[in-house]
Amino acid sequence: MELDRDEKNRFQQKFIDRVVELKGFAGIVLDRANEAKKKGDTVTAELYLQAVNRLGRQLRDADTVLVFQQTGKALAAMKLSE
Numbered sequence: 001m002e003l004d005r006d007e008k009n010r011f012q013q014k015f016i017d018r019v020v021e022l023k024g025f026a027g028i029v030l031d032r033a034n035e036a037k038k039k040g041d042t043v044t045a046e047l048y049l050q051a052v053n054r055l056g057r058q059l060r061d062a063d064t065v066l067v068f069q070q071t072g073k074a075l076a077a078m079k080l081s082e
Helices: 005-038 043-061 068-078
Strands: none
Touching: 005 043, 005 068, 043 068
């Protein structure tokens, strides 16, 4: 099915908005992971990191639009701060 330019733009903006939300959420979780690590709670830090990485792998491997797959690839590769 062909979409006209306006429809394509609306869909593209919705995808971009969703990616911004996903990145923001992942950033919050990663911040909490790093805070836990600084407090010496490596178990919690790893659990948070694994959750972000799992979300990333699910997005990366899903049959979905490329922008979600690319976002997933980045989230799947995230690491804790040194």
